[in-house]
Amino acid sequence: MTDRHADDEETFRIRQMTIDDFPEVFHIGEEVFTADYSQSLYRTWDEFEITTLFNSDNELCLVAEAGEEILGFALGTTVNKHNSPWKYGYLVWLGVHSGIQQGGVGSKLFKEIKRRMKEQGVRIIMIDTSADNQPAIRFFQKQGFDDIQEHVYMSLNLTRKTKKKGKKP
Numbered sequence: 001m002t003d004r005h006a007d008d009e010e011t012f013r014i015r016q017m018t019i020d021d022f023p024e025v026f027h028i029g030e031e032v033f034t035a036d037y038s039q040s041l042y043r044t045w046d047e048f049e050i051t052t053l054f055n056s057d058n059e060l061c062l063v064a065e066a067g068e069e070i071l072g073f074a075l076g077t078t079v080n081k082h083n084s085p086w087k088y089g090y091l092v093w094l095g096v097h098s099g100i101q102q103g104g105v106g107s108k109l110f111k112e113i114k115r116r117m118k119e120q121g122v123r124i125i126m127i128d129t130s131a132d133n134q135p136a137i138r139f140f141q142k143q144g145f146d147d148i149q150e151h152v153y154m155s156l157n158l159t160r161k162t163k164k165k166g167k168k169p
């Protein structure tokens, strides 16, 4: 990756993702969505994330490109909640190549996915990220997100023997 500053209208553009972009998008995701990024299986990056979202919402699968090089991507979907007349947008994955972060690529990807979601009738956009992912939280606040709600994930290990209550050791 060159050390170009991405925040230059001339150097990169946003377009819809195609099948040919899958390997590049997958590798950028592997680079930025590490095990540290998400300790819960619910948010595990793999190739099915790309293909599933591409099959259901290809208009909301975008890449940022400079020449032949993919710099980042945004993958989203829309959700209709039961009992709610509103349509929600869910930005599932947003990733920018680590060498070019803080250069305006994420903002431009977000601006375009927001425009497309609005065009599809979305009233509220949702995102989720780890509570300690401060760069992403700062990023989304900068885009106007607020009303942070914390969520607790728990796990139960079924391979571990459980102690029966009241039984002497």
Ligand SMILES: CC(C)(COP(=O)(O)OP(=O)(O)OC[C@H]1O[C@@H](n2cnc3c(N)ncnc32)[C@H](O)[C@@H]1OP(=O)(O)O)[C@@H](O)C(=O)NCCC(=O)NCCS
Pocket: 032, 033, 092, 093, 094, 095, 096, 097, 100, 101, 102, 103, 104, 105, 106, 107, 108, 128, 129, 133, 134, 135, 136, 138, 139, 140, 142
């Ligand atoms: C979050 C992410 C997509 C942001 O993309 P980006 O191209 O780096 O963001 P931008 O350059 O458009 O930044 C816009 C604003 O976000 C904030 N921001 C971005 N990165 C930041 C960082 N590391 N620390 C603090 N604030 C940050 C700043 O306010 C910045 O505005 P400024 O440059 O005027 O200060 C990118 O850092 C990334 O891929 N992170 C790893 C994956 C991830 O956490 N994805 C989000 C959840 S799916």
